[in-house]
Amino acid sequence: MPSDEVLTEIYNAIIDFDSDRARHTAEKAAQSGMSAYKVVMDGLSPALEEIGKKYESGEYFLSELLLAADTAKSVLDALKPHFQAESRRKPGRVLIGTVEGDLHDIGKNLFSTLAAASGYEVIDLGTDVSPRTFAQKTLQAKPDVVAMSSLLSTTVPKFRETVEELRKQGVRERVEIIIGGAAATQQIANEYGIEGYERDAVAGVKRVTKWLR
Amino acid sequence: MTERERAMAALDLKIPDRVPIFDIAVDYPIVKAITGKEIALTAQTIENDLKVMAECNSKLGLDFFVYYPGYGISESGKVNYIKEKTYIDSWGAIRKELDFPAYEHLYIGGSIKNEEDYANFHFPDPQKAIDALLDVERTLKEIQEHLLLVGGVVGGFTTGMEMRGVANFLIDCHRNPQFAKRIMDTVYSFNIEIAKAFADIGVDVVLYDDDYADLKGPLLAPKIWRDLVKPYQNSFVKEFRKRGLWAIEHSDGNLNLILDDLIEPGLSGLHPIEPLAMKIGEVKKRYGSRICLIGNVDCGNTMTLGTEEDVRRDVRRCIDEASAGGGHILSASNSLHWQIPVRNVLAMADEAKRYGRYQKNGG
Numbered sequence: 001m002p003s004d005e006v007l008t009e010i011y012n013a014i015i016d017f018d019s020d021r022a023r024h025t026a027e028k029a030a031q032s033g034m035s036a037y038k039v040v041m042d043g044l045s046p047a048l049e050e051i052g053k054k055y056e057s058g059e060y061f062l063s064e065l066l067l068a069a070d071t072a073k074s075v076l077d078a079l080k081p082h083f084q085a086e087s088r089r090k091p092g093r094v095l096i097g098t099v100e101g102d103l104h105d106i107g108k109n110l111f112s113t114l115a116a117a118s119g120y121e122v123i124d125l126g127t128d129v130s131p132r133t134f135a136q137k138t139l140q141a142k143p144d145v146v147a148m149s150s151l152l153s154t155t156v157p158k159f160r161e162t163v164e165e166l167r168k169q170g171v172r173e174r175v176e177i178i179i180g181g182a183a184a185t186q187q188i189a190n191e192y193g194i195e196g197y198e199r200d201a202v203a204g205v206k207r208v209t210k211w212l213r
Numbered sequence: 214m215t216e217r218e219r220a221m222a223a224l225d226l227k228i229p230d231r232v233p234i235f236d237i238a239v240d241y242p243i244v245k246a247i248t249g250k251e252i253a254l255t256a257q258t259i260e261n262d263l264k265v266m267a268e269c270n271s272k273l274g275l276d277f278f279v280y281y282p283g284y285g286i287s288e289s290g291k292v293n294y295i296k297e298k299t300y301i302d303s304w305g306a307i308r309k310e311l312d313f314p315a316y317e318h319l320y321i322g323g324s325i326k327n328e329e330d331y332a333n334f335h336f337p338d339p340q341k342a343i344d345a346l347l348d349v350e351r352t353l354k355e356i357q358e359h360l361l362l363v364g365g366v367v368g369g370f371t372t373g374m375e376m377r378g379v380a381n382f383l384i385d386c387h388r389n390p391q392f393a394k395r396i397m398d399t400v401y402s403f404n405i406e407i408a409k410a411f412a413d414i415g416v417d418v419v420l421y422d423d424d425y426a427d428l429k430g431p432l433l434a435p436k437i438w439r440d441l442v443k444p445y446q447n448s449f450v451k452e453f454r455k456r457g458l459w460a461i462e463h464s465d466g467n468l469n470l471i472l473d474d475l476i477e478p479g480l481s482g483l484h485p486i487e488p489l490a491m492k493i494g495e496v497k498k499r500y501g502s503r504i505c506l507i508g509n510v511d512c513g514n515t516m517t518l519g520t521e522e523d524v525r526r527d528v529r530r531c532i533d534e535a536s537a538g539g540g541h542i543l544s545a546s547n548s549l550h551w552q553i554p555v556r557n558v559l560a561m562a563d564e565a566k567r568y569g570r571y572q573k574n575g576g
Binding site (some may be wrong): 017060061062063064067068070087101104106109110152153154157182183185199200 | 309320388427428432437552
């Protein structure tokens with residue numbers, strides 16, 4: 001739990017899934033001169049870590065995780081203008097999307113919000129992202145991590161095609177790749193030479209943190 | 214044994230001549246490959262479509278036929294195109310058409326963004342679904358002469374998630390449970406009307422299709438699920454068990470924490486027991502004397518990406534873990550969907566028929 005009073009209030013609002021209180025307190029913190037980055041790293045992030053632990057241990061379920069992400073989003077939205085004013089380099093940049101042919105995005109959205117709430121810059125390409133788009137955006141945005149999600153088994157080959165396209169564009173070695181979603185497995189990650197596979201969004205963000213911090 | 218006798222024996226937890234085979238849906242590209250015939254699912258072609266689908270089931274060796282009225286991508290299911298190939302269905306779900314005919318189009322999200330949208334939303338008329346059912350009653354009865362007839366309804370939890378968007382509806386269950394309940398109440402009333410019509414035309418089994426879990430566990434905390442969602446499932450199962458029908462629950466995911474609750478009202482069978490989420494051998498040990506287990510052949514990876522031998526091996530694993538003493542029906546762990554190569558569908562059915570024979574002494 002954070003030591004500062006206003007950060008403790010944000011922490012508690014997230015733990016209580018109270019979006020209004022979380023947003024209001026985040027705005028108050030930013031207006032008082034606290035950096036948006038500090039609000040995220042010392043208020044939001046520890047709260048989500050606590051909720052993530054409860055999810056992993058089985059005390060919380062997907063709906064609580066979604067509630068926490070929804071509450072976190074209200075904080076991130078409130079801080080958006082302040083982030084833009086701050087020139088601080090974030091600890092890492094994550095490019096994410098569901099693979100071509102797949103439109104299922106609950107897990108992807110959850111990962112996206114949790115990663116942003118952990119302080120990372122997230123570039124969310126949305127759903128149905130072609131290998132070419134993944135590679136082009138990687139060239140342009142220079143992320144540290146490329147994250148791909150897939151629910152449909154038939155789209156699994158797109159993981160490999162995307163890895164190949166990244167290689168073709170000469171950026172494969174610059175990024176760590178992580179895959180998730182119901183169609184992803186550790187075996188697929190091994191076969192395609194992908195560094196990371198995780199079963200859920202909480203574990204996925206943890207893995208990214210291991211790589212980037 | 215006939216298909217019907219075999220299916221009934223398993224649902225009654227007895228030992229048939231071989232393990233029966235079920236599937237909740239056989240997708241259209243597979244139906245076409247097996248029968249060589251097209252299906253169109255229009256009001257004009259529906260009777261013939263059902264006959265072709267039943268022919269496919271029989272050719273594969275399935276012992277059941279499942280019918281859902283008012284659902285799927287029949288003409289009546291598509292209500293409002295919002296852009297090319299993307300439409301809002303009659304239950305408020307946004308779907309994208311595939312480039313070929315398939316049982317279910319890709320779910321994109323919910324169209325009901327708030328309570329105001331919901332207030333303006335027109336639910337499907339149950340009478341229309343009942344009329345559609347009565348239009349095909351004669352055909353269903355013909356199919357029922359050979360196969361055990363299953364009437365399916367989709368529960369309010371799944372419908373709520375589809376019309377609101379999964380994340381929104383799960384958040385509703387916490388922040389606005391009265392709204393979630395209003396949606397589930399309306400769907401429940403619809404389902405009861407339909408299932409009564411099923412009972413009136415003499416279906417053998419009702420299928421309550423409502424997804425409560427993902428691979429890790431229930432989507433809602435069990436306590437919230439018990440307060441909010443369980444009453445609908447329990448009342449539905451009780452109602453139709455009282456009428457003498459078998460009742461099967463379909464829910465994806467890991468149900469271990471709520472299995473006792475699902476079984477409580479006298480459930481006859483559980484489908485599909487996803488292998489990445491639940492171990493069928495353990496479910497057999499805990500519940501095999503109370504419910505029939507249906508499913509568990511991995512259609513996520515093994516049937517979709519594996520070889521025929523991989524599929525045969527998985528069928529044998531299921532039978533080894535769940536068939537002893539009866540009360541097991543072999544089925545894919547979701548459906549025979551379009552992503553599965555036809556050779557693997559044939560391998561599953563063939564191995565079930567070959568390896569699933571019970572010894573004369575019942576072993």
